[in-house]
Amino acid sequence: MTKIAIVGGVAGGATVASQIRRLNKDAEITIYERYNEISYGACGMPYHISGEVSSRDKLLNLTPDDFLKRNIKVSLNSEVVSIDASKQELTIVDSQSKNQYQEAYDYLVLSPGGSPKVMAELKDVAQAFSIHKIQDLDALLSYIERHSIKEAIMVGSGYVGLEVTENLVERDIKVTMLQHDERIYKKIEADMNDVLYDTMKEKGIILKTNAEVSSVDGLKLNLKNGETLHAPLIISAIGIAPNTDFLKSSKINLTENGLIPINECGQTNIPNIYALGDAVETFYQHYPSLKVQSTLAWPAHRLAHIIANQIFGDKSIKHEGLLSTNIVKFFDNAVASLGLSEKEVQDIPHFVVDQKQKNKSGYMSTSVPIHIKMYVEKDSGKILRAAVVGTEGVDKRIDVLASHLRLGGSAFDLINIEIAYAPPFSSPKDVINMLGYKAIEKAKE
Numbered sequence: 001m002t003k004i005a006i007v008g009g010v011a012g013g014a015t016v017a018s019q020i021r022r023l024n025k026d027a028e029i030t031i032y033e034r035y036n037e038i039s040y041g042a043c044g045m046p047y048h049i050s051g052e053v054s055s056r057d058k059l060l061n062l063t064p065d066d067f068l069k070r071n072i073k074v075s076l077n078s079e080v081v082s083i084d085a086s087k088q089e090l091t092i093v094d095s096q097s098k099n100q101y102q103e104a105y106d107y108l109v110l111s112p113g114g115s116p117k118v119m120a121e122l123k124d125v126a127q128a129f130s131i132h133k134i135q136d137l138d139a140l141l142s143y144i145e146r147h148s149i150k151e152a153i154m155v156g157s158g159y160v161g162l163e164v165t166e167n168l169v170e171r172d173i174k175v176t177m178l179q180h181d182e183r184i185y186k187k188i189e190a191d192m193n194d195v196l197y198d199t200m201k202e203k204g205i206i207l208k209t210n211a212e213v214s215s216v217d218g219l220k221l222n223l224k225n226g227e228t229l230h231a232p233l234i235i236s237a238i239g240i241a242p243n244t245d246f247l248k249s250s251k252i253n254l255t256e257n258g259l260i261p262i263n264e265c266g267q268t269n270i271p272n273i274y275a276l277g278d279a280v281e282t283f284y285q286h287y288p289s290l291k292v293q294s295t296l297a298w299p300a301h302r303l304a305h306i307i308a309n310q311i312f313g314d315k316s317i318k319h320e321g322l323l324s325t326n327i328v329k330f331f332d333n334a335v336a337s338l339g340l341s342e343k344e345v346q347d348i349p350h351f352v353v354d355q356k357q358k359n360k361s362g363y364m365s366t367s368v369p370i371h372i373k374m375y376v377e378k379d380s381g382k383i384l385r386a387a388v389v390g391t392e393g394v395d396k397r398i399d400v401l402a403s404h405l406r407l408g409g410s411a412f413d414l415i416n417i418e419i420a421y422a423p424p425f426s427s428p429k430d431v432i433n434m435l436g437y438k439a440i441e442k443a444k445e
Contacts, residue, residue: 004311005090005105006031007080008243009038010133012111012277012300014062017072019308027312029072030103032092034079037134038064043297045137046163049144050170059134083108083250085270107311110247110260110268110275114240114295121213122155128216128234131164140235149173149233153221155213156237157184162196162330164235169203176206176229178213187326188335189342189373192389195333203331240295242279255281259293264318266307274310276303285321286382286405290344294322325402327395334394338402339375339385349378351445353411353438357431359393361423368392374401374411374435381410381443393426400432411439 004020004027006013017029031038039061047053064074075092081100082091090103116130127147129140143149154165154177162185165175177200183190184197184207200207214222221231242258253261253269259281266274278295280303299322309317327336340348353374358367370390377384383405388394400417414436419426429437 002027003104003106004029004109005103005107006109006111007090008111008113008277009033009074010040010042010111010113010277011297012113012304013109014039014067015301015304016109016111016276016307017067018070019304020312021070021072023308023312025071031067031072031074032078032080032090032103033074033076034095035133035135036076038062038067038074038076040134042133045131045134046160046167048137049141049164050167052167052170056134056138079246080112081246083247083252083273085251085273088272106272108273109307110252110273110279111277111300112243112246112279114242114278116236117239117241118236119155119213119238121215122234122236125216125234127219127232128236130236131160132240144171144173144233147232151230152176152233152235153178153229153231154235154237156239158187158237158239159326159328160237161185162328164237165205166329166331168235169205173233174204174206176208178211178223179207179209180212182209184209185328185335186342187328187337188387188389192371192373192387193335195389196330196335199331199333240278244279257281261291262303262319264320265310265315266303266319267310274307276300276307282319283321284340285323287340287348287384288321290340292322292324294324296324296326298325320406323402323405325398327398332391333389334391335387335389336394336398337385337387338398338405339383342385345375345385348384350375350384351378351439351442352376353435353442355431355434355438357434358427359390359431360426362427364423366392366424370394370397370431372397372431372435374439376411376439376442378443381412381439383409383411397432412436412443414439 009031013031017031041059044053044059067074077095079093080090081093093100116132122128151174157179168175212224214224219232221229244258260275261281262275277300281291284290284292306319323338325338356371359370360367368391373387375385386401388398417432419430
């Protein structure tokens with residue numbers, strides 16, 4: 001019987017286990033998860049803070065018993081501490097009993113995820129939290145309730161920083177956000193994120209830029225500029241680091257940043273070892289010479305399907321790369337982007353198309369502005385990057401652009417996107433079409 005070992009659960013590991021079982025009814029599948037929950041909606045955790053997700057149970061997807069019904073074994077509180085690829089053997093520590101044991105495998109799938117980066121100044125600070133796994137959410141909510149928290153400091157302004165800030169405010173907790181430099185949320189262009197600054201002012205969120213933490217003394221947080229803030233609660237959201245230290249003694253290749261490089265089959269440098277999730281390095285679909293990491297759910301689910309097929313199914317199903325399509329909600333605003341980063345685009349000859357118009361026919365009382373900026377490769381007309389900001393219809397436009405790009409469409413082809421037009425939904429020439437017309441004219445310059 002073929003033995004499949006999976007390191008880590010949640011979106012990556014839990015999904016690949018289920019996908020493998022659909023393709024093979026006989027394989028012995030075991031998921032080793034170092035914490036005590038195996039499958040939950042991590043992306044929904046910020047929304048439980050405000051009550052938008054009304055109960056913790058709604059975040060839970062499958063339990064170990066649910067997996068057992070599918071003949072998938074789940075070993076909770078089981079940390080894989082090393083891998084011997086030549087012996088095809090894992091060394092595992094039970095975090096409760098501290099017992100160490102070995103398990104053999106025929107195929108290994110790595111989904112170790114990442115851990116929040118925590119600055120030295122916030123380590124061992126009783127009121128400092130990060131939110132990455134559901135146990136972090138439990139600890140945070142317990143602290144808020146026990147201490148009747150009404151004020152909080154948010155360190156960082158990425159996806160998690162914005163989402164948690166919104167949901168703290170919705171819970172009537174006053175938030176001060178600290179950003180170490182001048183610019184918040186760098187997934188979007190500096191000249192497009194005014195909506196975020198304006199919304200912070202409107203919602204009473206205090207934003208402090210060029211603000212770096214110096215120390216924490218009791219409930220006082222000291223900044224390097226000499227300012228002191230009241231800090232009954234501190235939440236750190238400054239990014240994640242891959243959980244790959246346990247691989248350093250293995251023969252599995254890692255990048256300088258500790259990521260696991262994978263190929264079009266989801267394989268590492270060792271053919272029977274695969275990887276997916278937050279800890280992998282892959283490539284852009286539309287610009288494969290550039291590498292990319294994605295900490296989002298869609299790539300993990302897609303790679304789960306690919307890896308399962310590579311092991312037991314249709315080996316022609318391969319990983320085509322990512323577009324890094326992403327979106328975040330901040331109160332009434334949606335901010336989205338896809339493709340290369342601004343920095344990566346600068347090294348490629350390109351021109352920029354910038355279009356602002358209403359999301360639907362302008363005479364409709366419910367029409368609102370939408371803003372798209374698109375970067376186009378000069379020679380090919382390939383869309384390198386796009387960013388979209390607005391309060392309505394942002395998800396629709398970023399998804400259209402992502403689909404168009406993935407299927408090989410150029411910026412010039414956008415004029416042929418046949419939108420579903422009626423005044424309550426769009427314009428006869430949608431903002432997507434206008435990007436195409438403008439791109440054609442720009443290319444002539």
